[in-house]
Structures are given as structure tokens and as C-alpha cells.
Amino acid sequence: xxxxxxxxxxxxxxxxxxxxxxxxxxxxxxxxxxxxxxxxxxxxxxxxxxxxxxxxxxxxxxxxxxxxxxxxxxxxxxxxxxxxxxxxxxxxxxxxxxxxxxxxxxxxxxxxxxxxxxxxxxxxxxxxxxxxxxxxxxxxxxxxxxxxxxxxxxxxxxxxxxxxxxxxxxxxxxxxxxxxxxxxxxxxxxxxxxxxxxxxxxxxxxxxxxxxxxxxxxxxxxxxxxxxxxxxxxxxxxxxxxxxxxxxxxxxxxxxxxx
Numbered sequence: 001x002x003x004x005x006x007x008x009x010x011x012x013x014x015x016x017x018x019x020x021x022x023x024x025x026x027x028x029x030x031x032x033x034x035x036x037x038x039x040x041x042x043x044x045x046x047x048x049x050x051x052x053x054x055x056x057x058x059x060x061x062x063x064x065x066x067x068x069x070x071x072x073x074x075x076x077x078x079x080x081x082x083x084x085x086x087x088x089x090x091x092x093x094x095x096x097x098x099x100x101x102x103x104x105x106x107x108x109x110x111x112x113x114x115x116x117x118x119x120x121x122x123x124x125x126x127x128x129x130x131x132x133x134x135x136x137x138x139x140x141x142x143x144x145x146x147x148x149x150x151x152x153x154x155x156x157x158x159x160x161x162x163x164x165x166x167x168x169x170x171x172x173x174x175x176x177x178x179x180x181x182x183x184x185x186x187x188x189x190x191x192x193x194x195x196x197x198x199x200x201x202x203x204x205x206x207x208x209x210x211x212x213x214x215x216x217x218x219x220x221x222x223x224x225x226x227x228x229x230x231x232x233x234x235x236x237x238x239x240x241x242x243x244x245x246x247x248x249x250x251x252x253x254x255x256x257x258x259x
Contacts, residue, residue: 010193011037016069028218044196044204047214053197057163061086085162091150093138100134103152128152144175164196201250223253
């Protein structure tokens, strides 16, 4: 089915709901989710634990299907699996493969030869700060470097939409700040449409054009805020009055909808 969409709209989700059977009982996880994402936009989804944020990403990626509602990708409703990049919470690097071979894995599963996959990765290895690390194994890398490999593996797939499920959640605060700034550079360079799931309101505000707040389970679209901060973003913005004011708005709404 084709949607008569706004030409700048990349993703349109309408009235989406999802249930799971838990211990023999049907439990509503997501209810009446509505979300619109513009081409090359950066949207963060924020909400309390268990509200269905990861479930929403799984549905967008095509790993699961909603019970009701619709998802249009660039105006078309249909199969999504394999058409959308998806980086989950863990880096999922294979310990027996080098940085180069881990980053090439997704391309190989798409049918590229090992040589062509490696050549594609090598063309981007410096952009991702991994030059000189090609033959190293995951055990010898820091958490931030492992995440860079996972990002490279995701981004070289040439999918215009990328889903990120708390990619910085396990990193220390300094590395997390460095990775946020680096992600913004990569996003600007590669012109992707990104949906990020995070628990961190500062991170959501710093990275995003728009924040979608989900209520406590069943998660529903509770609040949307446009982040009107100039780009490029710098970390000193976190102390500016307009940033602090927006953070207070998000936190106030979050407390209102998690009860």
C-alpha cells in the first residue's frame, strides 16, 4: 500500500499497538503509537524501562509485526526486514573475527564476496576512527572502539534508515560524550535517518531534532518536543538556559506519564 505522504517524511507510524503473551496472559506492550520522522532526521525515543521502546524498534526493523496500526517507510507499507539498519544494545562482535572481518559481516550476509565486503569497509575505516585497528580482535578493544566497529558494520550496509538501541548505555560518561559528538559527525557526513532509543534525557536533547516520549507500559505516544538547538552541536550547549528549560519540560512530562 502507498501512502500519500509529505515529500520530506521518511517514516510514518499510525495507531500502532502490540501485545505479547506473558505467562499465559495477553499483555499490551504498545498502544496507539504515532510517530513521524523526516528524511535525514534524528529522533530520540525516551521512556521508562519496560514501556516498549525496544519492541518499537524491532517492529520498525521488521523483526516483529504490530497487532494493529500501520508503518509506512518512504510512503510504502510492506516488508521491512533487511531494508533498515539496526544496531542493538550490545555490540555483538564475534570474538574470532578481526575488526575488519566483524565490520564486513553484514555485507557478506547480503551476498558480497569477502574481498568486496572488505574493500567497502576499508573505504570507511578512517572515517570511523579505526585505521590501524583492522587486524585486532574484540577482546583487545575498549568499549568505545567496539561500538565504533558495530557502527561501521551497521553504516556500511547503505541503508538510509538506522535504528540505535541505547548504543552508549554501557560506556563511561567521558567515553559516552566523545561517542555522542562522533555520532553527530557521522550522521552529518552519511546523511542517514536515525531513530535512537535512550534513557538519557541529556543525550536525547543533545543529539536529536525531535524527542518522542512514551508513557509507562503500555507505552503510548505521550509527548513530542522539537529540539530547537542550532547545529553543529557542542557539549557546552548542555549548560545553556534554553537547553536546561527543554530538559525541565521533558522531565516534567516524563514524571507525569510514568505514574
